[in-house]
Amino acid sequence: VVGGSPTAITDAPWVVALSSRDRFGGTRAGQFCGGVVVAPTKVLTAAHCLGREVLGGEPWQLRDFSVIAGRAALRGQGGQEVRIADTWVNPGYDPTTNAGDLAVLTLAASLPQSYVIQVARPGDPAESPGTAAEVYGWGDTTGNGSYASSLRSADVQVLPDESCERAYPGGFGGVSYRRDSMLCAGDPRGGRDACQGDSGGPLVARGLLVGLVSWGSGCGQAENPGVYTRVSSVLPERF
Ligand code: 4AZ
Numbered sequence: 001v002v003g004g005s006p007t008a009i010t011d012a013p014w015v016v017a018l019s020s021r022d023r024f025g026g027t028r029a030g031q032f033c034g035g036v037v038v039a040p041t042k043v044l045t046a047a048h049c050l051g052r053e054v055l056g057g058e059p060w061q062l063r064d065f066s067v068i069a070g071r072a073a074l075r076g077q078g079g080q081e082v083r084i085a086d087t088w089v090n091p092g093y094d095p096t097t098n099a100g101d102l103a104v105l106t107l108a109a110s111l112p113q114s115y116v117i118q119v120a121r122p123g124d125p126a127e128s129p130g131t132a133a134e135v136y137g138w139g140d141t142t143g144n145g146s147y148a149s150s151l152r153s154a155d156v157q158v159l160p161d162e163s164c165e166r167a168y169p170g171g172f173g174g175v176s177y178r179r180d181s182m183l184c185a186g187d188p189r190g191g192r193d194a195c196q197g198d199s200g201g202p203l204v205a206r207g208l209l210v211g212l213v214s215w216g217s218g219c220g221q222a223e224n225p226g227v228y229t230r231v232s233s234v235l236p237e238r239f
Pocket of ligand 1: 193194195196197198199213214215216217218219220225226227
């Protein structure tokens with residue numbers, strides 16, 4: 001998260017870190033993506049977080065990964081570190097266009113019900129342009145590869161689809177904005193945004209989950225907003 005500030009986990013108990021045993025050790029505790037608790041044993045993340053670009057070409061095994069919940073400081077105490085029992089990747093996810101970038105992790109143990117956030121329904125006013133929103137994560141804070149060891153969040157707003165259609169007409173690596181499965185959000189003046197390492201983490205508006213950090217060009221550039229998975233339209237079922 002660029003342009004953000006430290007966040008207590010008690011203010012955002014639904015934010016979790018995805019951790020890989022063998023990667024990004026040290027202060028990041030293996031953190032490579034974010035996630036969000038939508039039921040005691042269900043965590044949403046970005047499908048691309050389970051893809052080759054993030055996890056490497058080698059066959060990986062579920063036992064190499066865990067979810068860190070209830071903890072803002074990755075190397076701190078408290079909270080829960082839970083194994084992942086199963087993964088479900090949205091069959092509509094298209095890695096070449098990033099459309100439908102959502103996966104569901106089923107946890108091997110239950111998290112407290114108090115961690116659960118409610119998901120916005122399709123067309124909820126929380127998805128309307130101009131709505132204040134917050135993005136959360138342990139990702140890059142500068143755009144230069146400086147990752148956060150403790151949870152941060154930034155105030156952004158839901159932007160009109162046109163803002164992202166203008167920014168991403170198809171020229172960004174062939175990836176274009178699609179309003180049916182994506183949500184546009186950011187800071188109209190620039191400076192506040194999700195960044196690398198925040199992928200899969202939540203965009204929250206009016207207390208509801210509206211988006212998952214998915215992609216964008218750079219971080220915090222006014223003319224290149226963040227693109228989020230539009231959770232309401234991609235999620236297969238209610239939790
Ligand atoms: C990334 O590489 C990434 N500014 C995520 C979000 C954004 C840019 C990059 C949005 O995971």
